[in-house]
Amino acid sequence: MKDRELPQPSILKQVIVLTLFKLLLNTCRRFVYPFAPVLSRALFVPLTAITSIIAASQFTSILGLFCGPVADRLGYRTMMRYGLAILCIGMLLCGLFPVYWIVFFGLLAVSLGKTIFDPAVQAFIGQNIPFQRRGRVIGFVEMSWAGSTLAGIPLLGLVIAESDLEVSFFLLSFLGFLGWVSINRLLPPDKKKSTGERRKTGLFLSLKQLMKNRHAAGMLGFGFWISIASDSLFVVYGVWFEQAFHVSLITLGFSTVAIGAAELCGESLTALFADRLGPKRAITLGLVLVIIFYFLLPFIGHTLPLAMAGMFLVFVAFEFSMVCSFSLSSELMPEARATMMAGFYATSGIGRMIGVLIGAVLWKAGGITAVAWTAGCLTALGLLSFIWGLYGWEHKESSRSGPR
Numbered sequence: 001m002k003d004r005e006l007p008q009p010s011i012l013k014q015v016i017v018l019t020l021f022k023l024l025l026n027t028c029r030r031f032v033y034p035f036a037p038v039l040s041r042a043l044f045v046p047l048t049a050i051t052s053i054i055a056a057s058q059f060t061s062i063l064g065l066f067c068g069p070v071a072d073r074l075g076y077r078t079m080m081r082y083g084l085a086i087l088c089i090g091m092l093l094c095g096l097f098p099v100y101w102i103v104f105f106g107l108l109a110v111s112l113g114k115t116i117f118d119p120a121v122q123a124f125i126g127q128n129i130p131f132q133r134r135g136r137v138i139g140f141v142e143m144s145w146a147g148s149t150l151a152g153i154p155l156l157g158l159v160i161a162e163s164d165l166e167v168s169f170f171l172l173s174f175l176g177f178l179g180w181v182s183i184n185r186l187l188p189p190d191k192k193k194s195t196g197e198r199r200k201t202g203l204f205l206s207l208k209q210l211m212k213n214r215h216a217a218g219m220l221g222f223g224f225w226i227s228i229a230s231d232s233l234f235v236v237y238g239v240w241f242e243q244a245f246h247v248s249l250i251t252l253g254f255s256t257v258a259i260g261a262a263e264l265c266g267e268s269l270t271a272l273f274a275d276r277l278g279p280k281r282a283i284t285l286g287l288v289l290v291i292i293f294y295f296l297l298p299f300i301g302h303t304l305p306l307a308m309a310g311m312f313l314v315f316v317a318f319e320f321s322m323v324c325s326f327s328l329s330s331e332l333m334p335e336a337r338a339t340m341m342a343g344f345y346a347t348s349g350i351g352r353m354i355g356v357l358i359g360a361v362l363w364k365a366g367g368i369t370a371v372a373w374t375a376g377c378l379t380a381l382g383l384l385s386f387i388w389g390l391y392g393w394e395h396k397e398s399s400r401s402g403p404r
C-alpha cells in the first residue's frame with residue numbers, strides 16, 4: 001500500500017528540520033521558567049516582575065486565532081519564516097538592551113513567534129503527511145517540547161554559567177536567524193491557491209467556520225478543559241512536594257526533569273501507537289487513563305517516590321492525549337488547517353491561564369486532593385466534549401478501508 005510506505009528521504013529531512021526549529025522556539029519560550037531568578041538578578045527587578053513576563057506570554061496564544069487564517073492564505077512556510085524572524089528580533093533586542101521593559105517586550109515577541117510558527121508547522125504536516133501515518137510524524141516533531149526541558153534549557157544554562165545572560169540572548173537570536181535564512185532551502189515552496197480557495201480562507205470566514213463546525217468545536221472544548229486541569233496541578237505540585245515531603249531545591253529540580261521525561265514518553269507513545277490505534281481511540285484511552293491517575297494521586301502520594309511516580313503517570317497520559325489530538329485536529333478542516341490548529345492552541349492557552357489562576361485557590365481550599373480531583377472532573381468534561389464533537393466523524397480514506 002502506498003500510504004503505508006515509509007516517508008521519502010526528503011520528507012524525513014523536512015521533519016527533522018521542523019523538529020529542530022521547534023526545539024529552538026520551545027527552548028526560547030520555556031527557559032524563563034527555571035531561569036526566572038537569574039533574570040531577576042540580571043535586570044535588577046523582583047521575581048514577580050519576571051513571572052509577569054510569563055503570564056503576559058500566555059496571552060499571545062489568543063493572537064493565534066488571527067494568525068491561523070493568515071497562514072492558510074499566505075502559506076505555511078511563509079508564516080514559519082515570520083515566526084523565526086520575530087524570534088530573532090526579540091532575542092536580539094534582549095541582548096542589545098538588557099533592561100526590564102525591553103526584555104519584557106523582547107520575550108513577548110518570542111512567544112508571538114512561537115504562536116505564529118506552531119500552527120503553520122502542524123498545518124504543513126497535515127498537508128504533506130498522509131493521515132494514516134501522521135500520528136507518528138507529529139509525535140516525533142513534538143518531542144521537541146520535552147527536548148527543550150531535557151536538552152535545550154540545560155545547554156543554555158551552561159552558556160549562561162560560562163559567559164552571561166546577554167551572550168545567551170545573542171546565541172538564540174543567531175540560531176533564529178540561521179533558521180530564517182535556511183528554511184526556504186529546506187522546505188518546499190508554498191502551494192499557490194486559486195482565487196476561490198483564497199476566498200474560503202479569508203480571516204473572518206475561516207473563524208466563522210471554526211465556530212460553526214461541530215467537530216472543531218468539540219476539539220476546542222477538549223483542549224480548553226484538559227489544559228485547565230493540567231496547569232492547575234502543574235502550578236502547585238512544587239508547593240505540594242515542599243510542604244508534604246520537605247524536599248530541597250535540588251529534588252525539585254530533579255522533579256522537573258522527571259516531568260520532561262514523562263512528556264518525552266507521551267510523545268514517543270504517540271509516535272509508536274497513535275496510528276495503530278487510530279487517533280480517536282488513542283485520545284479516548286489517554287483521557288480515561290489521565291482521569292484515573294488524577295483521582296488516584298491523593299491516595300498513592302503519601303511518599304515522595306510514589307508522589308513523583310503518580311505525577312509521572314499523569315503527565316505521560318496527558319501528553320499522549322494532547323499530542324494525539326494534534327494529528328486529528330489537523331484533519332478536521334482540511335481547507336483551513338492552520339486556522340483549526342491556531343484555534344486549538346488559543347483555547348488551550350486560555351485554559352492554561354485559568355488553570356494557573358484556580359490551582360492556587362484549590363490548593364488553599366483542600367490541598368492536593370482538591371486540586372487532583374477537580375483536575376479529574378475537568379478532564380472528564382474534556383472527554384465529554386471530545387465525544388460530542390467527534391461523534392460520527394471518520395476520515396474519508398479510513399472509512400473506506402474499514403473501522404480503525
